[in-house]
Amino acid sequence: MQNIAPNIEAISGTKVAAGVKRVRIVRQLTLIIPAIVLFLLVLAAIFADLSWLGLPDVRLAPYDPVKISMSERFLPPFWAEEGSTAHILGTDNIGRDILSRVIYGSRISLSVSLLVIVITAGVGTVLGIIAGYLGGRTDGFLMRVTDVSLSFPPILLALLLAATMGPGYWTIVLALSILGWAPYARLIRGEALRLREEDFVGQARIIGASPIRIMVRHVFPNIINPLIIMMTLSVGMVILTEAALSYLGAGIPPPNPSWGNMVNDGRSYIDTAWWISTFPGVAIGLVVLSGNFMGDWLRDTMDPRLRQL
């Protein structure tokens, strides 16, 4: 593909080449910036402290995220009049350091969304392809199960699980996964249904490919685009649902920080101490936005027709 570029330059002059170059740079930026943001957040999550290496005292977060200090309540971020560089992003209503809590919160928010998305997308894709490609009774059965899952209120199920299993990390992962695969299955099944009628799938049957082979090699690669878009869009949904569950007491139990319960903690003080909710909110926004940009970039890169740009 690279050997084409000089030809374009030779034929249509430097103007076109410059245009192509600009497109390429913009495309690179939409990858690089979100990638850096996500990379830093992942690093922050990993190096919040090094207790997993047996070094609990070496840590990136300046303070213990659950340490209460009643004398340092409601301190604003450092650039405000009463702020200090001791607490760069300020403190919350019981004097806990916001920056430390955002860093520790990234562990929960990022790992929950990653786990949930991998599980739901995996299950949904497998079931969707099977239903769409095989059709008939298999399709009928799987789609009715999907309908039931879609008609069930997820928050209610999460509360039920929290009541029986007790609130916690795995309760949230289970609650979000147990119904979350259904929209994937629905989307992927539609795509598989369309692809089943494609001539190239017919051609694969003609050369003697088995149904499993066709599903893996011919149907799956052609549904990656909608799948990636859906996965990146789910990042935001999962983090926000986790926040909602934390608010209802079915999420990560306090005092452990997650971005969701931090936003909710600061809700009552939003008019006097805006920073308590805002910084975890900004973190959520950054992850969601970066995820969407990366998704777009991945989609364009995986489409061979766009690879030349």
Add this chain to the structure above:
Amino acid sequence: MSDVILQVEDLHTSFFTRAGEVKAVDGISFYVREGETFGLVGESACGKTVTGLSILRLLPEPAGIIVGGKIILEGKNLLELSKKEMREIRGEKISMILQDPMTSLNPVYTVGDQIGESVRQHQHLPDDMVETEVVSALRLLGIPAPESRLHDYPFQMSGGMRQRVVGSIAMSCRPRLLIADEPTTALDATIQAQYLALFRDIQKQTDVAIIFITHDFGVVASICHRVAVMYAGKIMETASTSTIFKTPKHPYTSALIHSVPRLDRKDDRLYSIEGQPPSLLNLPPGCRFAPRCPDVQDVCHKQQPPEVEIGEGHTVSCWKVK
């Protein structure tokens, strides 16, 4: 001539729809010899493609069902094989080329991958041997510089090139029988001529038997050794290509040939057959062509004409012929 490789006997294929049973293929018989091109000609919806798909047992499920008959390839009845045995036949013994080259290739794989997939399906070879096979399949279809083209994606190729790639996939395991379903319809006239010449060339090199499905008598004349003319799910007349053109016996065959525009004749209007083919849901009891036939008799409306052999390999189903 050489041996018969495929024998189709009294094949019935129906589609079961809400409106009722659609008899797409209604009792047809023919045979194909090694190294010969057998044309299957007829208007749209006469059952040509369904015949091809029936031979491969790839009818759209669950509606399409082979109701009766035999399809014998090299002495084995394909209709008695298990699904797995049938998969081994596909690609290895029988292959097919579909009509539209723009949609027959998977957009996400290089052409080399797609031809290689067919090779790997039937032969367990190390990667470099697969590549050798792929290059030889591309070369067989006359693709220039096959070593570099095999890394191309389908979207980087023209329609004519893609149809050659589709041909390479079909021929990659050197099948004994190739079913070509109007492979030239989507190509323009000059590319079409090249492609037909290529078929003759491939046949000479590999001795493959070809069933050529088409509605174009020009194509028939240039490539087929023998022809069967189909109408509404039945074969009306079978003969060698020269016999069909010189002495067509069935009124439908002569009408079809008469409808082809010709440079050496000066006609004011092009001849066309009156009326429409019958609905396959509701067939007339007698000859299917009776309602449109210029030479129709009373008996035509009441009873189906038997198939009569009137010469060497020339069979006709018509009451006019005795």
